[in-house]
Amino acid sequence: MDHEDTHNRGPSTDLRTPILAIRHAICFTCLQAFPTLKKCVACKRVSYCSPKCQKIDWQRDHKKTCKVLAESNKRRAETPRTSRSWEQYRSEKWLDIVAFKAQNPKFTEAQQRILLYEPFCRHCYRSAPQLESRNQLRPCQICHIAAFCADCSQEHPASECKTFQAIRQDETFAIQHFQMTRRDFEILCTEQPRETYLPLSTAIGWHDYFTRISDKAEFLLEVTSEMQPATDDLTAVKLAGLMRLASGTSSMALTVLAALEAVFPDISTRTTVKLHFIGAADPELNSLMVFEELLHLLPSLKGLELTFVGFELPEPSAEDTAMKLECCPTCTAASRTRSLRLWKGGYHDYVNIDGYEKPDLAVAFHTGFSQEMKEEWLPTIQYLAAAPHPTLFTSYNEKEMEEETTILDGIGANFLQPAEINKWGGLCPMLEVMEEKEGSFYFMHQYRYLVAGKDT
Ligand SMILES: [Zn+2]
Ligand SMILES: [Zn+2]
Ligand SMILES: [Zn+2]
Ligand SMILES: [Zn+2]
Ligand SMILES: [Zn+2]
Structure with missing residues (x-):
């Protein structure tokens, strides 16, 4: 943390x-x-x-x-x-x-x-x-x-x-939490890397993940299966609050892991994973540590290579080398590594640079490409619909998900997994006040779907 x-x-x-x-x-x-x-x-x-x-x-x-x-x-x-x-x-x-x-x-x-x-x-x-x-x-x-x-x-x-x-x-x-830490988010990874692989797909939800796959069982003694405090006791309220807040960031790592499990039957034996985050911005940059969770849940993984590509990223530094991210002491001792490369711009341009290597999985969190900046997103979306690698998309609500999948369908994308409610969506409801349906609310990464070019 x-x-x-x-x-x-x-x-x-x-x-x-x-x-x-x-x-x-x-x-x-x-x-x-x-x-x-x-x-x-x-x-x-x-x-x-x-x-x-x-x-x-x-x-x-x-x-x-x-x-x-x-x-x-x-x-x-x-x-x-x-x-x-x-x-x-x-x-x-x-x-x-x-x-x-x-x-x-x-x-x-x-x-x-x-x-x-x-x-x-x-x-x-x-x-x-x-x-x-x-x-x-x-x-x-x-x-x-x-x-x-x-x-x-x-x-x-x-x-x-x-x-x-x-x-x-x-x-x-x-x-x-903010008044104590000056952070509006929290990161709550599995403390010690797992020694055996336990597929995330076997977890029925957040409570099960925190207890059985992660190592937070003692945090959950007074937290219900819906991740609400079981009593009015201050400790119960605080622990449930902490885990609910942390679900906003954990959601990124777990949604990615669930997609990796869905696409790669051999994920438990892979030694490296390359991820490209498309449209990455502050939420990803502020929560880099949360991706260590992939190392902690995939025991055979030695190297995690992250590349963030987006218009909202900071200006690139002079040399385009991957930054080495620090790992926890246990991972460091086991020579496991995490690296990060940043590229400011659109993904459809990034794929044309010298030295581009295709990712195992591209990740497009909450692009909202059907709603905002349609023109800017279009070339990237067209590229991804035919890309030689799978892409994971998430959206905040059903309407965005439906619009996006209709667009992708229209340009011939191949759905490896159809849109569905994401088991690893964030736990905190957020009020939506401009929707057609009154009293709507949304969650981080509420829907997810997986797309790939026809030949992958
Ligand atoms: Zn006051
Ligand atoms: Zn670690
Ligand atoms: Zn006033
Ligand atoms: Zn009234
Ligand atoms: Zn009320």
Whole structure:
């Protein structure tokens, strides 16, 4: 966990604004819960525990953001003050965000998040500026994420509340963890490399993996098979929180291993594995240590060669040599190695450089190629559909997965494994507020599929 390469790359230094803060459940600055919070009187979109926290945020950011939010309130207040459908709510919010981006070309992700996750009544879909002045939104007393206006029922479906409670619990843990470590992620590998190969495919899920394949059984004594704390005991809550947070990074290593097992019947005897990560960026760079898990679960593996290719990578250093990544003491003593090569640009260009070697497996995590930067992705996707090696794709939700597989199908890709829910998707649900279906949420690497050129 405490490893060179996670430090060298610099762990991320800011936490994405928690939904709990945007929904007025915690102070916007110190991110703690209090019996009462005071809203900024100008925008009413952020709440603070004290004048001190308000002042800190004002100087840090809110001086600028307050104006942006007040403009959004004005736009919201110009819309009808009557109950609307989810569909109408979505399109209004969409217009609000389009207007916000047009007026604030230098918008920040944090500002956009405040607009995106604004509180609204779960039944009539009105946000605060659309309510009569005496009517106020009140949060659900159980999850603190859903809200209700005074005219509507003060309840929402139990299953939705349960997911929101999980989001609240995961965010609360992530905040504490960030305040202690300055990291918004955690890496929890198998401590000691396994001496015998136990296929990951034999594990029924995360709990089974952590207990039987990894070595975290003692962490799981008070954690349920759904990876929730079994009791309210602080240790149980913390351990479940830690493992749930770590699933976000472990998901990368396990999803890759599951694909390697699916493609190579001899994976347990291979001595080297070459992986190319396409579209790699901060999530991969910040979590390099998590790939050590492949060495720890594949006892015969001696060398793991990672290549990251993507537009968002840092500028290349002068010499194009593979960096040696540090391994744990046991792997180092056994002369096992991990290396990393970085290449800034598109994969379809990378394959043309001198010295290109095809990978055993290419990995394209969360490209979202059907949604964003379609033009930039197209040549790479066309290359991969005919590539002489398999490619693992993951997506956040079903819609992206369906769009992507339709595109790949259309250009003649061969599906080695059809799209399916990924057993090794992350455990923390993330709220999706712009989907056609109300109350949607997604997970890291929720869907996965494997593609290869026709002749591989
Ligand atoms: Zn505070
Ligand atoms: Zn304000
Ligand atoms: Zn309402
Ligand atoms: Zn609730
Ligand atoms: Zn190791």
